[in-house]
Amino acid sequence: MNYISTRDKSVKVTAAKAISQGISAEGGLFVPDCFPVLTKEDFDKLSKLDYVGRAKYILSGFLNDFTEDEVDYCVKGAYTNSFDNEQPAPISLIGKNANILELWHGPTCAFKDLALQLLPYLLTTSAKKVSKGKKIVILVATSGDTGKAALEGFCDVEDTEIMVFYPSDGVSPMQKLQMDSQKGENVHVCAIKGNFDDAQTGVKKIFTDNAVKEKLEQNNMQFSSANSINWGRLAPQIVYYISAYCDMLSRGEDYLKDGFNIVVPTGNFGNILAAYYAKKMGVPVNKLICASNANNVLTDFINTGKYDRNRSFFTTISPSMDILISSNLERMLFELSGNDDKAVAKMQNDLSQNGTFTVSEEIKQKMGELFFGGCCDDEATLGTIKELFSEYGYLCDTHTAVAMNVYKQYVEKTGDNRPTVIASTASPYKFANSVLSAVSDKTAESEFKTVRLLSEITSTEIPKPIKALENAQVRFKEICQKEDMLKAVYKALGI
Numbered sequence: 292m293n294y295i296s297t298r299d300k301s302v303k304v305t306a307a308k309a310i311s312q313g314i315s316a317e318g319g320l321f322v323p324d325c326f327p328v329l330t331k332e333d334f335d336k337l338s339k340l341d342y343v344g345r346a347k348y349i350l351s352g353f354l355n356d357f358t359e360d361e362v363d364y365c366v367k368g369a370y371t372n373s374f375d376n377e378q379p380a381p382i383s384l385i386g387k388n389a390n391i392l393e394l395w396h397g398p399t400c401a402f403k404d405l406a407l408q409l410l411p412y413l414l415t416t417s418a419k420k421v422s423k424g425k426k427i428v429i430l431v432a433t434s435g436d437t438g439k440a441a442l443e444g445f446c447d448v449e450d451t452e453i454m455v456f457y458p459s460d461g462v463s464p465m466q467k468l469q470m471d472s473q474k475g476e477n478v479h480v481c482a483i484k485g486n487f488d489d490a491q492t493g494v495k496k497i498f499t500d501n502a503v504k505e506k507l508e509q510n511n512m513q514f515s516s517a518n519s520i521n522w523g524r525l526a527p528q529i530v531y532y533i534s535a536y537c538d539m540l541s542r543g544e545d546y547l548k549d550g551f552n553i554v555v556p557t558g559n560f561g562n563i564l565a566a567y568y569a570k571k572m573g574v575p576v577n578k579l580i581c582a583s584n585a586n587n588v589l590t591d592f593i594n595t596g597k598y599d600r601n602r603s604f605f606t607t608i609s610p611s612m613d614i615l616i617s618s619n620l621e622r623m624l625f626e627l628s629g630n631d632d633k634a635v636a637k638m639q640n641d642l643s644q645n646g647t648f649t650v651s652e653e654i655k656q657k658m659g660e661l662f663f664g665g666c667c668d669d670e671a672t673l674g675t676i677k678e679l680f681s682e683y684g685y686l687c688d689t690h691t692a693v694a695m696n697v698y699k700q701y702v703e704k705t706g707d708n709r710p711t712v713i714a715s716t717a718s719p720y721k722f723a724n725s726v727l728s729a730v731s732d733k734t735a736e737s738e739f740k741t742v743r744l745l746s747e748i749t750s751t752e753i754p755k756p757i758k759a760l761e762n763a764q765v766r767f768k769e770i771c772q773k774e775d776m777l778k779a780v781y782k783a784l785g786i
């Protein structure tokens with residue numbers, strides 16, 4: 292297996308190169324040129340393994356130029372001792388069919404930890420193979436959760452520097468505090484005046500600027516990305532969907548006889564793309580349900596075949612999905628067009644020039660067979676949190692609530708009662724204000740009083756990493772204009 296670029300498939304690199312580089316030189320994203328397909332025997336074998344064993348087996352298929360020892364070192368390092376109760380992705384069953392896949396038991400309480408605990412290992416192992424001796428500079432644009440998860444993952448990792456940009460008014464108070472208080476000698480955090488798309492576009496621009504690249508090279512440095520444009524972020528996410536399937540297999544043969552659905556609260560299209568790849572590898576997934584908040588550019592795209600970012604941007608209570616440019620959709624378009632790199636390059640060019648593109652009737656149809664797209668606004672999100680809590684005593688965060696709401700719309704519309712996996716992407720305590728307002732009329736005057744009140748009222752436990760933040764010291768207070776991101780990078784690197 293090799294990795295090719297979605298915008299020029301004559302570009303062919305190894306896993307180590309794809310991961311250490313992050314993005315292809317002409318702006319395309321790396322994808323495997325073929326996918327391992329798992330058989331019934333593979334799934335039987337995987338079912339008997341723990342998460343580390345499953346991850347090792349699955350990831351080996353993608354890390355073509357890693358030795359077995361290297362994969363072992365990376366996976367054990369990432370998933371041993373960093374998740375509470377030693378189970379990185381447990382399922383809570385609600386009713387008979389709703390399998391809530393809780394992906395927030397890691398150090399930053401969001402699903403990004405599943406990938407970002409592993410990425411530093413993958414990246415430093417890759418760099419040793421392809422660019423020995425160079426310092427790796429990680430640039431991150433974040434809508435809140437990636438930033439903290441990346442900072443935590445890369446904190447004091449040798450030969451790396453990490454710089455995170457987040458929209459100054461676009462993250463929750465808890466997310467902001469998590470990032471601004473990050474410890475570590477090699478970490479830098481900067482808020483920007485703008486939204487997430489501005490941050491992402493700014494970072495992508497810095498990445499693909501040859502003059503900047505040269506300047507880094509002169510200083511023996513090289514950029515890489517911890518955003519989900521990096522293949523090293525996506526591969527670990529495939530693992531938990533396969534692992535969830537293995538866990539459900541233990542409910543008996545009949546339970547999954549017609550396959551199952553997966554619902555994912557979606558922003559950049561990374562998490563749901565990983566679910567699609569799990570399907571491609573042989574997991575019997577029926578529908579992939581793509582749930583959006585009021586920034587419903589993907590819902591419209593799935594329903595009409597036209598992607599159009601020329602619309603109002605909404606700041607919602609599910610900020611990690613406040614995105615109008617879903618960068619991983621590019622990989623899906625590459626799939627759906629039968630690896631047509633020229634067509635993908637044109638669509639992405641149209642998107643950056645005009646903010647819109649339209650796919651062929653054939654692609655639209657394929658998209659509709661694979662995906663169901665739905666969305667809900669903040670009021671419906673809060674209503675779903677309340678309903679889930681009062682009916683099942685299950686407390687979920689705002690992003691997971693968007694997924695549950697759209698799942699309900701899907702069942703109402705189609706009558707499909709298959710078992711379903713719902714990706715639960717964050718702890719409710721990361722968005723305590725909104726979650727509290729959904730389940731109670733009481734309010735508290737500070738973030739941490741809110742957290743404690745939420746815990747009292749719902750009899751749920753405050754995650755340790757959130758508790759620890761109460762006494763954390765704010766280290767980063769900088770806000771820069773979006774035009775000045777490059778300057779901020781140079782300043783942080785001292786070059």
Ligand SMILES: *Cc1c(COP(=O)(O)O)cnc(C)c1O
Nearest residue numbers: 436558559560561562611716717
């Ligand atoms: C990042 C994030 C999402 C969106 O995931 P994508 O891979 O960008 O689609 C959803 N929920 C939470 C809590 C997140 O942090």
